[in-house]
Amino acid sequence: MLSGIRIVEICGIGPGPFCAMHLADLGADVIAVEREAAAGAPSSLLNRGKRSIVADLKTPEGRELVLKLIEDADALIEGMRPGVMERLGLGPAECAARNPRLVYGRMTGWGQTGPLAQAAGHDNNYIATSGALYYNGTPAEPPQSAITLIGDIGGGALYLAVGLLAGILKARETGQGTVVDASIVDGSAHMMQLILASRQKGLVTGPRGENMHERSHFFATYRCADGHFITLGSLEPQFYALLLEKLGLRDDPRFAGKQWDRARWGEMQAHFTELFASRTRDEWSALLEGTDVCFGPVLSPPEAAAHPHMAARDIYFERDGLLQTRPAPRFDGQAVTPRPLPQRGEHTGAILAALDAQAASVWG
Structure with missing residues (x-):
């Protein structure tokens, strides 16, 4: 180009x-x-x-x-x-x-x-x-x-x-x-302009440690049973409802209808921490990946290269024994x-x- x-x-x-x-x-x-x-x-x-x-x-x-x-x-x-x-x-x-x-x-x-x-x-x-x-x-x-x-x-x-x-x-x-x-x-x-826009909307309102992406249970990273990690980004109400359904918590009074009850975020995150530690990263991927839960496993570069989506898009490649990424964007x-x-x-x-x-x- x-x-x-x-x-x-x-x-x-x-x-x-x-x-x-x-x-x-x-x-x-x-x-x-x-x-x-x-x-x-x-x-x-x-x-x-x-x-x-x-x-x-x-x-x-x-x-x-x-x-x-x-x-x-x-x-x-x-x-x-x-x-x-x-x-x-x-x-x-x-x-x-x-x-x-x-x-x-x-x-x-x-x-x-x-x-x-x-x-x-x-x-x-x-x-x-x-x-x-x-x-x-x-x-x-x-x-x-x-x-x-x-x-x-x-x-x-x-x-x-x-x-x-x-x-x-x-x-x-x-x-x-x-x-x-x-x-x-x-x-x-x-x-930072995007975060400043989030402040304008009220999504980022407090000092460090007091905001949605730092304290909430639905926008966080969790350790799994095998020591690997997964991420959630179930911000929108429909995505959060699907997350609760997938986790078997749709009718649980501790979670249903309480997504933005900040006073209970600590309790909810503690429950999620225990829950996600009960299965491996691959098991959670099998349940949640590809759905509108907004989910992603935390992968190393070699693992990312082998991931089906990354492989289908041919994002990583190897030449002369060296792992590399392809140019972006695409035309x-x-x-x-x-x-x-x-x-x-x-x-x-x-x-x-x-x-x-x-x-x-x-x-x-």
Whole structure:
């Protein structure tokens, strides 16, 4: 879908490489500029579908290579601390001088400005500060982050991808590039808008530990007899009624008609905890999965790959002994098979030759 779009990625860690991989999965030509490394160093799964070139950005030759690459690129992705690219001579001003229509994508945790801009941090720090971690977990436990998913990917990589594509559309219309300041604190805070809408509706009304998804018996995670877990999301009254029916509690006076009796949620959850501990995850799946109860087993990645629904949609696949996920979303209902991983520096020779040929054609 993104055929004809070229991205130059200054390789880093986490959300920047994921964003570049996502764009490569969707058809963009992504050139990953990697640091000098030992021959044969394994390529990251996040490099799939990219072309790989090695360069030392601390040398004049390495910097000039990047500037040559961006002359014919739509966008650049970098994930350094604010100011590092400028000190290397590869900041937005230098790159715009070579290519005024370049979209310059900057991926950070704290953003390019603000009191914390120069501080180190990780996914959990950013989402804690943005408010996105606050409601996670139960009242008796510290908030737990879904490692990398809320911050690095949700609030970071995907927001950078949207920003880059919006910038490219603008550049193609106006001939003028832009700088995309994608920070995880910005993106993960923006993701809170749905919860803020739930606050507006009265579904999330109290401090942490006092809300429906933290205290109720019908929107929770339970341990099963085999030590595995299942999830319930029986929020709507018709789904809750079906849950009680499936559990043999439809006429039980402790539950019937009392879904939103918050004073009794603790008692109800204790009963559900005991009930779900009486059978295995697979037994509960056989009873509840595929119904309107709103149910899901908690699966590891290999288990998820083998799940009938996931397998039918061919969401996971294995290549060279490595478990991977297919690109998303789908277009016209078709699953996409991504291009393979490159060896580190595999395309250095070909890319340098192409740049030399391009220069020769320009200067005649």
